[in-house]
Amino acid sequence: MKSQLPKVLHPVAGQPMVSCVLQAARRAGVQQAVVVYGHGGELVPQSLQATFSDLSFARQEELNGTAKAVEAALPALSADCREVLVLCGDTPLLDGQTLQDFIDVHRCSAHQVSILSAVIDEPASYGRILRDPEGQVTGIVEAKDATAQQLAIKEVNSGIYLVQRDFLQWALPRIGCDNAQGEYYLPDIVGLAVEHDKGVGAVACADYTTTMGVNSRQELAVASQVLFRRKCHELMAQGVTIIDPERTCIEYNVQVGTDTTIYPNVYLERGTEVGHNCLIRQGCTLIASRLGDNCILKDGSYLEEASVGNSVSVGPYAHLRPGSQLDEHVKIGNFVEIKKSTIGAHSKVSHLTYIGDAQVGRDVNIGCGTITCNYDGFNKYRTVLEDGVFVGSDTQLVAPVRVGQGAMVGAGTTVTEDVPADSLVLSRVRQKVIGGWAARFRHQQNEKS
Structure with missing residues (x-):
């Protein structure tokens, strides 16, 4: 974003993009929200507390991967939390209905991990969903670590997961950083779940734009246009x-x-x-x-x-x-x-x-x-x-x-x-008329010239 402002606080259609994500979560029935922020991101809790009075916050001391970000949030979760929905703060087009449908599918399955995926013609830098010949999810590979054959896959990881808490707490410490970025990737929980036969599912959303991440000013403008368009269509439907x-x-x-x-x-x-x-x-x-x-x-x-x-x-x-x-x-x-x-x-x-x-x-x-x-x-x-x-x-x-x-x-x-x-x-000077004055003035000026 080339900005001193944390990315998730950049406004999209009138509010910080992370606020859009939090509102979608609330509409989907999420009971507790924990926002993870990194070093130098203190503006995040300061900005959000005025709008969301019941948020919890967790600081990721070292910015060393998404798995460590989720790990930082776990201590803030309530004791009765059984499922953890992981969202990205830079996906402002996410809507509550998409999340609710995703949650419903997960709860009807026996999966320990569910992934919200999307099918995109040009996946670019998104991680790819790997499946076996029977269509079962076997893993996620980041674009930077993918082979040419894997890069041809069009089903991508949105970065949104629903994970049973017990499995998440077991899996996170077992994730390593042997990859091109040297980071602890949260998608690696998928491989662990498959390896230990814990059950993994990927649910493709109907509209891939709802999971679009924002990583540039250009993408920010596109997201704003989408949200403005949604609002206009909502109002038109209301008369x-x-x-x-x-x-x-x-x-x-x-x-x-x-x-x-x-x-x-x-x-x-x-x-x-x-x-x-x-x-x-x-x-x-x-x-x-x-x-x-x-x-x-x-x-x-x-x-x-x-x-x-x-x-x-x-x-x-x-x-x-x-x-x-x-x-x-x-x-x-x-x-x-x-x-x-x-x-x-x-x-x-x-x-x-x-x-x-x-x-x-x-x-x-x-x-x-x-x-x-x-x-x-x-x-x-x-x-x-x-x-x-x-x-x-x-x-x-x-x-x-x-x-x-x-x-x-x-x-x-x-x-x-x-x-x-x-x-x-009245305070103006009384009008005075001097007859013939203008003609005499013009005559005097003409004689001078």
Whole structure:
């Protein structure tokens, strides 16, 4: 990955890839999870504990093979654990149903070891499943140790095993490191099981992509695309219209209501909630935001940690920053920025305006080019516009300031003091007309030239 971040923490479709694996395990009914991390991987437990409060962790002191990684985890297992499911933290496409089916097959067999395998046309660096003429599993050979004939095998080891605990504890100390890498390979338990007639089975998954490992940025991008596509198809099955699923990015924990339509190049992330019957046009981004029912987001709008009520129109090219709250039937127009402000019901901020650290009441109209001057270089101050206020274009509201209910602010005004209710405030210079001045000026300029 060419990164200082541990590989399993690289995000795929909005979450660390190891989180995808843990969620699949939980959906398959796994009761206890132990995450093994290596030297320098302390970020792994630090990152996961916030999301998975009941995880156990084991540190592999020496990175000398997968068998030693599993061996490090055994002491953390509960005493009543009888089966050990071994998963790889870099397989984010794994799903709970695939694991559940694998577990069910193992439990219906007499095998001590079951392997989740996959059939791939171009197996590349995956270990190959070896079978005898009767089709029984006889071992696994790593690609680096395989002969040319073995490399032609298309059934591969996914790295996922289900092993009876007693056999696993017996087998792990007996694994050696006589191989090209000088490492202790977990797949060697298969040979031990065969040698001691313990029973080994390989279960081929229906879709090999579910077991795909991620070892590069390119593969990370492919995995993200698959997960985004899965999420889009899940939402479409629930009654959401997505115009182009191949160009729509919706993270795993996003919720979208029925009869909502989503245009291409939309990104919904970090648990965003979208209501029913909304329209989200192309190029919009919603981060940890909430959108009510019957809302319209026009092209290029960006919402972060914002809350939007029902029947609100936003954009095009509007920016709702963290702490923005829009009540029902609000209109936010093009090139408007809202920051840490509440906009009351039926109010309008139609274009080219900045509203920051403000409380705006109901039925307020804010004209084009209005600015709340909320920062003096040291502190932020509040602006309050009470219900029914009308603000003319090109107005500056110098906070802290309050404009009373029903007051009107004339265009071009700089408001520096509180305005009483139902008043008109003006601060611009009175207009002066000098007849014929322009003609005389042009005449003087022409004579000079």
